[in-house]
Amino acid sequence: MKEFEIIQRYLAFDSGNRKDVITGIGDDCALLRVPRGQRLAVSMDTLIGGVHFLADSPARDIAHKAVAVNLSDLSAAGAEPAWLTLSLSMPEFNEKWLQDFHIGLKNIVEFFGVQIVGGDTCKGPMSITIQAHGFVPENVFHRRSGAKAGDLICVTGDIGDAALGLKVAQKELELETLHAESLLRKYFTPNPRIAAGIALRGKASAVIDISDGLLADVNHISQQSGVGALIRWEKVPLSPAARQVTNEKMLQQSVLTGGDDYELCFTIDEDDFESTFHALETVGTACIPIGRLTGKPGVRVLHNKQELELESLGYQHF
């Protein structure tokens, strides 16, 4: 099968013909219309088989995750997703795998109303690069560097499930089926917080999506804003499944340094807490304070009023 046919059959869809796409997939370039008064937000991420996903994962989950992590970057920018471009490299042409990939892609693309406008396929090691494109109204955007000491640090949902799910997949953690499946789902098919990102426009002083790990991502915010951070372990929300994990060190490690959750972590002025809480409530998302930004550089975690030793959890200070 020719590259062109693969792209037409497995990466392009009839549905989702957005009005802002003048020329879509199949020509040298896609030609696109950014609505007046909107800025273009773009983010590109590569996922490599065996590094960013288990190479034997179901192809539909790989497609879902590759799109989800890119949309998640848009959510952190408060952007409304519009278009995707996708480059897929595969060791061989495997029709069954591509059909399954197509299903995963179609589901998430249709769910978020985005359109794939450009694609590239080639023979090579399994890897997927996606660029997500979205819109942010002029003058309304948040970035990582606007936070200040005293701001509350909040998250939009349970932390650590994805990292624990990976441990379940790798048979390093055993739980009742119901809990195990719930964690696996969080690892394989994370959901980007698009609506929450839009709800946080103009409210959050900084927003990031939790991809590298809670501490690492809080550290990105605090470093770029020139402040420190203090997190209270007891406040970090855990799912019912995570609460079944009896190995405390594994739990702390997964929650604090695991990453891959794609919940949003954001900072707000304490006075804005109530309005932010309600704005997120209207889109069905939680707003959970887990700590505060401080004047003292570095990221610290308090557990029973004691400071946790983060190095022992595999956290590298920068």
Add this chain to the structure above:
Amino acid sequence: MKEFEIIQRYLAFDSGNRKDVITGIGDDCALLRVPRGQRLAVSMDTLIGGVHFLADSPARDIAHKAVAVNLSDLSAAGAEPAWLTLSLSMPEFNEKWLQDFHIGLKNIVEFFGVQIVGGDTCKGPMSITIQAHGFVPENVFHRRSGAKAGDLICVTGDIGDAALGLKVAQKELELETLHAESLLRKYFTPNPRIAAGIALRGKASAVIDISDGLLADVNHISQQSGVGALIRWEKVPLSPAARQVTNEKMLQQSVLTGGDDYELCFTIDEDDFESTFHALETVGTACIPIGRLTGKPGVRVLHNKQELELESLGYQHF
């Protein structure tokens, strides 16, 4: 070295801070401004070591080529290049290689006045994915499917040099040093025809960049426009170096099916030839007719009034 540092040190540049970049490299998303009255043209291409470039090529040439092939797609759309995003996967951190890559990247990026606004690096098989972003004025764009029978098929310069350069690199072809070097340069550091693409706005009935091979790319145009094509071998421009090649089959194969030249191939109504010739002349580019579109489907090549047998040159009809 952390991913963030690699990106800051080797993929981001101080220079070239375009006014249309609100947030550049380093945040979750880049935030960009498309000028009023302009459409956004985007194109993504992946180059894999050992497939699209020789893995032992100088890193600066790899950087040049990865950017050039993407800008070339923009040129075929008549777009003015603005921004790049780049994802680099490397088997190991090699500072010397990265420094050299940085030099190649900086040179071509500065030459074309584009800015790298987003990046990703990871450990994995050597591969580079770039997305190029450019602007096309509203209602002025060309695509592959507007050509009609009778239109002239033209190219902007010598064809076949890149494929012959690859043969020199692989020691399958020997020529005098001067000629050999000229062909190698065409293969390793092709130059996208940006100014020519802009000059062709509103004149060409279809434009494509020659990446897959002259016949394959002419076939893309003719298929999408529902016509056929007749090319006259004697009219296809050859460089002085290519004219030194005595193996006629190797020469025909390289010129007709080799690809990687990144000259533009375009079709125009015969009545527009003179004005197109002059428009290209003002940007220092040739306008060389090599054949015509016809009503008979398929791509044919005449040599001494005889039809060439294309299968013997490795050309697969679609």
